[in-house]
Amino acid sequence: MKKIKLPVLGKNDKRPFFPADGLCPVCQTKFKGLDGIAYLCAGSILDSLKHKIDDNEFDAFFNIGYHGKDSAVRDSANADIVNELKSDQFDLSFCSLGCIRSFLNQVIDDLEEELEQNIATMEEEDNSKA
Numbered sequence: 001m002k003k004i005k006l007p008v009l010g011k012n013d014k015r016p017f018f019p020a021d022g023l024c025p026v027c028q029t030k031f032k033g034l035d036g037i038a039y040l041c042a043g044s045i046l047d048s049l050k051h052k053i054d055d056n057e058f059d060a061f062f063n064i065g066y067h068g069k070d071s072a073v074r075d076s077a078n079a080d081i082v083n084e085l086k087s088d089q090f091d092l093s094f095c096s097l098g099c100i101r102s103f104l105n106q107v108i109d110d111l112e113e114e115l116e117q118n119i120a121t122m123e124e125e126d127n128s129k130a
């Protein structure tokens with residue numbers, strides 16, 4: 001599987017859609033001609049609109065992470081899937097639910113690795129103080 005660089009969307013993206021090339025980011029299958037597309041869709045919507053709001057007023061985000069017990073958050077890890085995107089909503093598309101699973105597995109695998117390293121570093125720091 002091709003490694004997907006995070007965040008997949010950010011403040012420089014003009015359109016809130018990933019990928020932009022019409023190819024599944026996991027397996028490179030063309031979306032055109034498929035029976036359907038699996039998606040992760042997220043965003044925020046104001047409950048009551050008092051005035052027209054421009055997309056530039058939003059900073060959309062989508063994180064997956066683990067928050068540990070350490071007060072300095074040294075036993076934690078976070079992945080920014082989408083960061084500071086100027087949109088109230090965004091779509092991440094894949095050719096199948098299986099490819100969403102592969103994508104999420106990749107993110108979680110990386111997070112687990114980062115978390116293990118962070119905890120090991122924290123324990124080294126604490127042991128050197130003792």
Ligand SMILES: [Zn+2]
Binds near residue numbers: 024025027029096099
């Ligand atoms: Zn795919």
